[in-house]
């Protein structure tokens with residue numbers, strides 16, 4: 061893909077940080093949105109490395125906090141008004157408090173999963189699209205999960221009720237977003253909205269889970285992101301509203 065401007069939401073650690081690293085390596089301009097810039101040491105280290113061909117701007121955005129989202133979108137609007145185009149948007153922020161069983165989860169923990177994994181990413185995307193109406197992003201990519209696939213329900217996944225539900229709701233909402241943009245016509249019908257399953261990836265999230273079954277095919281963030289960027293690069297508006305695995309295979313909803 062030719063160098064362009066990418067906005068990655070949830071970029072402090074894990075898969076989000078790796079997206080930023082590889083995108084900078086490829087010479088892109090990256091806006092890295094993180095919940096706590098004060099403690100997001102890895103992204104500051106990455107942006108400070110003079111050998112990276114791309115440029116990195118670090119911004120604050122907590123996807124569970126509407127005031128934080130609005131302030132972030134206002135700052136992006138100011139950049140857009142000065143001629144910046146957000147070419148590609150990656151909504152990566154996510155949380156998994158393990159376990160989150162349907163029979164046990166508290167009201168507040170269930171709400172936290174929905175706020176972080178569903179409502180936050182959708183509202184951030186919606187508001188960023190609204191400030192980009194003159195020239196909308198080509199790709200809006202939501203990092204979902206195979207857990208959110210209702211077609212792929214695995215009853216051995218004891219412990220993932222709220223997380224799976226939050227990703228299933230994300231999947232359904234992003235499909236609506238894709239359909240609504242197509243129906244709006246004009247430049248909106250050129251936006252490609254995708255859901256991606258990144259694989260079973262070795263990150264803090266995965267390390268905080270202990271399950272009593274064998275997790276197969278665990279990959280590192282480097283491989284996951286490299287393959288996801290290839291998949292994202294191959295897609296266009298005709299793929300809007302589809303769900304893909306990191307390895308290029310289409311995922312059932």
Ligand code: NDP
Pocket residue numbers: 069070071072073074075076094095096121122123124152153154155176203204205206257258259260261262263264265266
């Ligand atoms: P990590 O726990 O390593 O990283 C999660 C990222 O999300 C961090 O950057 C974190 O920021 C950010 N985040 C969490 N809450 C918020 C918030 N309220 N506002 C802004 N940012 C927030 O997880 P992964 O890198 O593994 O996961 C990335 C995505 O991939 C998630 O959406 C996850 O559900 C999905 N996924 C991961 C899989 C895996 O095997 N790892 C499998 C399937 C899907 P902070 O540092 O501030 O906490």
